[in-house]
Amino acid sequence: MAISVIDKIKKFWPFGQVKMTAIGVDQFLPSQDARAFTAKVIARPSATSRDLLIKVLASAINPVDIKMRESYKNNGEFRVFGFDAVGEVISKGSQVTDFQVGDKVFYAGAQMRQGSNAEYQLVDERLVALAPQTLRDEEIAAMPLTSITASEILGDAMGYQIDSNSAQGHTIFIVNGAGGVGSTLIQLAKYMGMVVITTASRPESVAWVKSLGADYILDYHQDLQVQLTKIGHDQVDNIAILQNTNAYWSLVLQTIKPFGHIVSIVETTAPIDMAPLKNRGVQFSWVFMFAKANYGIAMETQGQALSKISQLLEEGKIKSTLTKTYHGLTAENIRQATQDVESGRMIGKVVVRHNEEI
C-alpha cells in the first residue's frame, strides 16, 4: 500500500520540519488483513546524547516483531517495528564518540524505541557496528538480531570466547537450526570448532542447515534420543533451545552432560523440572537480546559482538542467512514479510530493502 496523497503533502508541510515515512500499526489487525500495517508520514527524529540518526537501507522481520505486534495495546500510539537493519549515519548526538556521519552501520536496536521499518531511525551507538563492506544491504540487514543472540548464547551463557576453534570438539545440540537464530548459531559454533547437531525435517530445511555446516541433522518427527545415541552423542556439552522449550525439556534432561549448559530463547509455558539436573551441576540460562538495552546494562557488548560478526562476514568465515528479499519500504511488503515469519516455515531470514522508489 503506497502512502496517500495527503500523507505525501504532509511530508513537506509545515516547511522546515523534516518528515519521514514509517510503516507501523495503530491498531492490531491479523496479517491476513490488507490493513494490518499502515504507512504514515511522521516527524523525523533528531539525534541527541549517544544516539545516531540512521537512514535505513534495509530491515529484517523477526519473530519478536510478531510477538510485539500481537501484544500491541490499542492505545492509538503509532508503533513501528523492525529490529534488524543496515543504514547510513546521517547525524549524531553530541556524546557520540565511535561513529562519523556517512558511516555504514548495522544493528538490532532497542525494543522500546521505534523500529527500523522507517526511512530514518535513532539508535544508541553502543548497539551499533560498522557494516561488513563486502555484502549487499539485504544480506547485512539479515544478520544483527540473530548474530547478537547467537553470540550471547555462546558467549554470555555458555561461557566461550567466540574465536576460531575456541570450543574445539565440544558438542552443541541446537533445537531448530533452520530458523534465523539457528542459522547463525550453527555457523558460529562451527567456526569455534564445535560438533554441531541440529534438528530439521523438511528436505529444504535439511539442505539449508547442511549448507551452513551442521555435522548431524536429526528429524524431530522421530525419536531424538534414539537418533542421538545412533550418532554416538547420547550426551552433549551444550543445548540451545530455539523452539518450544517445554516440548523438548524431557529430552534435555536425558541429554545434557555434567556441567553442561542449557540455553533457551523461547519462554516456557509451564514450570519445568530442574531436579534431575542437580547432581550434574548443570546451568540453565535465558538469553533475550533486548534485555541489555531494556535495562541499560552492558549495551556496548552488542556493538562489540557485531564488530566481530562484521569481520567474520567480510572474511567469509560465516555467510548471511538471507533467503528472501522484498523491494521497497511499503506497508504491503512489511505485511508479506510478516506473514512469511508467522508461517513458522521460514528458512533463514526475510529482509525488506528500503532504497527502492516507493
Added chain:
Amino acid sequence: MAISVIDKIKKFWPFGQVKMTAIGVDQFLPSQDARAFTAKVIARPSATSRDLLIKVLASAINPVDIKMRESYKNNGEFRVFGFDAVGEVISKGSQVTDFQVGDKVFYAGAQMRQGSNAEYQLVDERLVALAPQTLRDEEIAAMPLTSITASEILGDAMGYQIDSNSAQGHTIFIVNGAGGVGSTLIQLAKYMGMVVITTASRPESVAWVKSLGADYILDYHQDLQVQLTKIGHDQVDNIAILQNTNAYWSLVLQTIKPFGHIVSIVETTAPIDMAPLKNRGVQFSWVFMFAKANYGIAMETQGQALSKISQLLEEGKIKSTLTKTYHGLTAENIRQATQDVESGRMIGKVVVRHNEEI
C-alpha cells in the same frame, strides 16, 4: 559405643595385614537407635595411582551424610560416611606429584568412596590442599565441604574471581546463612566486597551470621520482600538458595535483577516456573560439590579452591565455622553429631576429633 574385644583382636590378625577402625552402617537405622552406627575393624586400604592414604585427625558431619545414609541400600555393604576431614599423608600412589608423606592436608573427598569416619582413608590428591597451619584440627575439619561449595557457588556459578574486593558492591541474598555452607559463603562474599543479605530467625542464629559479617539479617518468619524493600535492596544481583528451593522460588522471581545469578544446592521437589526470568536474561545454576569427583571432571579445581581457603584462614580473612566438637572416633559420637545435623537447628559445623584414645 567402643569397639568390641573381638574387633580389637581382629585388628592385629592375621599378622601382616594392616587393619583399621571405621564407623559406618551395614543397615539403615534411625539415628535415635543406639545401633545406628557400628564400629568395625576392616582392612586398611593402600594408596595407588593418584591416591593419598591419609591418617584422619578429625572429620565433620554434613547434611549429605544424612541423605546418603537415608538412601543406603540394605545390601550388607559396610558404608563409611564423613566427607570433610583433616589428616596426615601416610603413603601415596606412584602417580602422586603434589604431596609428600607427612604433609597435613584437608579435603572433602569423593562421595562414591569410603568416607572420613575412619582411622585411615584414601583420597585423590586433586581434591586435596595443604591444611592451614594456624588452626586446630577440629577447626580445619569443619571447612572443606562447605568452602568448596561456597567457592563453586561464587566462582563456577556466579562467575566471580574469589579475591579481595573482586565483587565490590554487588549484592548477594543468601537463603539460610547460619548453616554450614551459609556460614562460609557469608564470609567469602564479604571478603569479595559484596553486600550480604541473609535470613536467620533465632537470636543465636542472628548473632552468629552477624559475627560472620552479614550486612542485613532478615527474619524468614516475616515477609521477606517487604524486608528487602525496607533495607533498599528489593532487587539483588545474586541469590544463593541453601534451603528449600521451592519454598523460596516466588521470592526469587520477584527479587533477582536482570542478568542476575540464581544458584541452588537444594534439590527441587516440584517443577519451577522459569518464565518470569526470561526477559531479565537470568541464569540458574545447580551446585553439587561431589559432581566433579563423581564424573572425574575438573577435580583439580577443588584442590585449588582449598588452597585459597587455607590461605584465607591463615591470614584471618575468614574463620572456621566450627561450633561443636566431639572427642573420639566412636559410633556414639558419630551418632550424636548426626543427630545434631538432623535437628535442622545446627549453627555452623560439628566435628569429631579422631586422635583421642578410643
